[in-house]
Amino acid sequence: MTANASISVRSLSKWYGSWRALRDVSMDIEGGTCTVLCGPSGSGKSTLLRCLNGLEEWQEGDVVIGGVPVGYRAGELRRLRRDVGMVFQSFNLFPHLSVLDNVTLAPRIVRRRGRRESEQHAMQLLERVGVGQHAAKLPSALSGGQQQRVAIARALAMRPSILLFDEPTSALDPESVKEVLDVMIDLARSGTTMAVVTHEMGFARRVAGRVVFMDKGSIVETGEPDEFFDCPCTDRAKAFLGNIARN
Amino acid sequence: MAVSDQDMATGIWNAAEGDEADARPHLGPRQRWARRKAILQQAAVLLLVAAVAVFVIRNTVVNLQARGLASGFDFLRQEAGFKMAFSLIAIDPTSTYGRIFLAGLLNSLLVAALAIVAATMLGFAVGLARVSPSAPVRYVARGYVELVRNLPLLLHLLLWQAVVLRSLPVVREAIGLGGFAFLSNRGLYLPAPVAGDAKAMVVAVAVATGIAAIVAGWSIRSRAQARGEAPPRLGLVLAAGGLVSNAAAIALLDWQVPVLAGFDFRGGLKLMPEFVSLVAALTIYNSAFVAEIVRAGVQSVARGQREAALALGLPPKLILRLVIVPQAMRVIIPPLANQYTHLIKASALATVVGFPDLVNVFLGTSLNQTGRAVEIAVITACVYLALSTSVALATSAYGRRVKLVER
Numbered sequence: 111m112t113a114n115a116s117i118s119v120r121s122l123s124k125w126y127g128s129w130r131a132l133r134d135v136s137m138d139i140e141g142g143t144c145t146v147l148c149g150p151s152g153s154g155k156s157t158l159l160r161c162l163n164g165l166e167e168w169q170e171g172d173v174v175i176g177g178v179p180v181g182y183r184a185g186e187l188r189r190l191r192r193d194v195g196m197v198f199q200s201f202n203l204f205p206h207l208s209v210l211d212n213v214t215l216a217p218r219i220v221r222r223r224g225r226r227e228s229e230q231h232a233m234q235l236l237e238r239v240g241v242g243q244h245a246a247k248l249p250s251a252l253s254g255g256q257q258q259r260v261a262i263a264r265a266l267a268m269r270p271s272i273l274l275f276d277e278p279t280s281a282l283d284p285e286s287v288k289e290v291l292d293v294m295i296d297l298a299r300s301g302t303t304m305a306v307v308t309h310e311m312g313f314a315r316r317v318a319g320r321v322v323f324m325d326k327g328s329i330v331e332t333g334e335p336d337e338f339f340d341c342p343c344t345d346r347a348k349a350f351l352g353n354i355a356r357n
Numbered sequence: 358m359a360v361s362d363q364d365m366a367t368g369i370w371n372a373a374e375g376d377e378a379d380a381r382p383h384l385g386p387r388q389r390w391a392r393r394k395a396i397l398q399q400a401a402v403l404l405l406v407a408a409v410a411v412f413v414i415r416n417t418v419v420n421l422q423a424r425g426l427a428s429g430f431d432f433l434r435q436e437a438g439f440k441m442a443f444s445l446i447a448i449d450p451t452s453t454y455g456r457i458f459l460a461g462l463l464n465s466l467l468v469a470a471l472a473i474v475a476a477t478m479l480g481f482a483v484g485l486a487r488v489s490p491s492a493p494v495r496y497v498a499r500g501y502v503e504l505v506r507n508l509p510l511l512l513h514l515l516l517w518q519a520v521v522l523r524s525l526p527v528v529r530e531a532i533g534l535g536g537f538a539f540l541s542n543r544g545l546y547l548p549a550p551v552a553g554d555a556k557a558m559v560v561a562v563a564v565a566t567g568i569a570a571i572v573a574g575w576s577i578r579s580r581a582q583a584r585g586e587a588p589p590r591l592g593l594v595l596a597a598g599g600l601v602s603n604a605a606a607i608a609l610l611d612w613q614v615p616v617l618a619g620f621d622f623r624g625g626l627k628l629m630p631e632f633v634s635l636v637a638a639l640t641i642y643n644s645a646f647v648a649e650i651v652r653a654g655v656q657s658v659a660r661g662q663r664e665a666a667l668a669l670g671l672p673p674k675l676i677l678r679l680v681i682v683p684q685a686m687r688v689i690i691p692p693l694a695n696q697y698t699h700l701i702k703a704s705a706l707a708t709v710v711g712f713p714d715l716v717n718v719f720l721g722t723s724l725n726q727t728g729r730a731v732e733i734a735v736i737t738a739c740v741y742l743a744l745s746t747s748v749a750l751a752t753s754a755y756g757r758r759v760k761l762v763e764r
């Protein structure tokens with residue numbers, strides 16, 4: 111897989127039982143660019159994102175990452191996930207492992223890196239996201255913003271070519287939001303392919319190449335951030351932006 | 358279990374304290390009142406307990422004296438005059454009640470220890486199968502659990518007794534296992550070292566260190582494996598050294614092979630069918646409960662943990678072992694300790710099949726012969742209390758070691 115793989119979604123449809131969560135979704139993310147996904151709650155943003163690394167299965171359509179279609183065999187999925195990092199809304203750090211071990215676990219086992227090498231790399235990453243001094247602590251001793259930055263370091267430790275973020279700042283207080291967004295802006299500027307579910311307009315305007323607006327399982331509108339936020343074309347996007355501006 | 362709950366509570370409290378905890382503040386009015394209330398309540402409870410104890414002891418002593426019954430523990434030094442069908446230390450009709458007590462205790466411990474180890478291993482396997490991604494595996498495990506745990510333990514025991522006794526041949530037609538061990542409806546006959554030798558001590562030490570070395574080597578190896586590293590040489594050397602020392606020790610011993618003499622085998626170690634069915638029934642029955650405890654523990658781990666591990670590309674087996682099970686232990690350990698206590702007490706069912714455990718030979722035969730009901734009941738009760746307490750202490754120590762951390 112190339113350093114900054116592209117993502118291509120072709121006519122993707124997904125049902126939970128009889129509920130259709132994704133309706134014929136098609137989308138392209140160029141290698142090295144950042145795309146922001148937004149839309150009302152329940153519109154299928156998380157579902158779409160989780161299809162990109164095969165955490166969800168779907169019924170129709172294809173997902174192609176770095177030119178390789180995402181398959182369904184366990185081995186294929188594992189190989190794909192090595193190169194696609196994911197950061198969750200609720201951090202999901204491993205609470206029984208130290209911050210350092212959280213970051214080194216996957217490189218040591220999946221990438222078969224030596225202990226010394228993976229710890230050095232992990233320390234570099236932890237320094238980069240600004241939590242180097244907490245390496246020996248358990249995650250529960252860290253603030254939300256610090257935990258989320260550790261989670262980003264954990265994803266980066268696998269040297270992924272794509273990063274997926276699912277509302278990484280919506281469980282954080284305003285100060286921590288800034289800490290985490292700064293790290294993400296830094297990553298986007300360094301040319302990592304990113305798909306980010308977020309309602310942070312400032313972040314989108316600064317680094318996103320494109321904004322994708324979803325509603326009721328389909329993509330309703332896409333555009334450059336400034337265009338989209340300043341004069342959305344569709345009524346649904348207008349209503350949505352009106353809502354988040356008021357809050 | 359009360360002990361572990363308390364430990365977990367203090368654990369949470371410690372974790373909540375920051376790095377730079379400020380100097381402890383003075384007690385507020387509410388804390389002072391709570392403290393005073395606690396002291397008053399404790400004093401009241403202590404008084405009540407002391408009053409009841411004095412009443413019971415006085416009553417017992419008075420009653421015993423009135424009926425002219427002797428009391429005291431001197432009977433432990435008297436000859437018991439009976440034999441035990443199975444014992445780990447030599448017992449003959451001249452053995453004292455004290456020695457009978459010791460032999461019964463060792464038998465109970467042997468049964469409980471074997472059943473706890475086996476039930477834990479089997480229970481973990483079945484419990485993990487209960488949450489397997491493969492549906493047939495889940496169904497089979499579910500069927501096993503439902504079948505096993507819904508039958509009374511006594512029924513398990515009698516079924517095993519029937520199976521072991523009925524299906525095996527008589528002594529004369531015993532099934533030979535390589536000419537060294539024999540299986541018949543009278544039990545399993547194994548070769549055993551001749552005891553009483555000075556050499557036996559040396560050999561025992563060699564075997565013990567050998568086993569310790571193997572265990573240490575194996576755990577170093579598996580830890581390295583879990584970290585994805587090549588196994589360090591130290592682990593291999595330790596394991597190999599342990600194996601060699603064990604082999605040498607075993608070869609050094611004078612082995613006595615059981616031989617058919619008249620109606621029974623002579624020499625070697627004889628495991629009674631009662632022993633085999635007791636251990637089997639305790640193991641199977643408790644494994645079903647352990648399985649449910651393990652399943653509940655695994656399911657208590659947040660869904661996001663599995664997803665985060667999957668998203669990193671970790672293989673499912675290692676996710677279970679490195680991410681899920683360590684966190685599940687927090688939920689597993691307290692009820693598991695409880696289950697062990699159940700098992701230890703249930704081992705007293707040995708009496709039903711006639712296996713000479715502590716209750717059978719001490720609370721049963723010895724009490725009948727001496728009539729020292731109070732003393733014997735008190736000693737037996739103390740033994741079971743001590744065993745249950747050690748289980749609680751051991752598991753809470755283990756719980757602290759595996760860091761039962763807050764999420």
Ligand SMILES: Nc1ncnc2c1ncn2[C@@H]1O[C@H](COP(=O)(O)OP(=O)(O)OP(=O)(O)O)[C@@H](O)[C@H]1O
Pocket residue numbers: 126129131149150151152153154155156157158
């Ligand atoms: N496991 C599931 N089973 C059934 N329905 C589900 C499941 N997960 C999601 N859904 C449904 O699919 C729809 C899309 O969910 P999704 O989580 O993708 O929304 P979202 O856009 O991420 O919303 P939010 O902003 O609240 O996170 C929702 O209506 C949700 O109820």
Ligand SMILES: [Mg+2]
Pocket residue numbers: 155156157276277
């Ligand atoms: Mg979501």
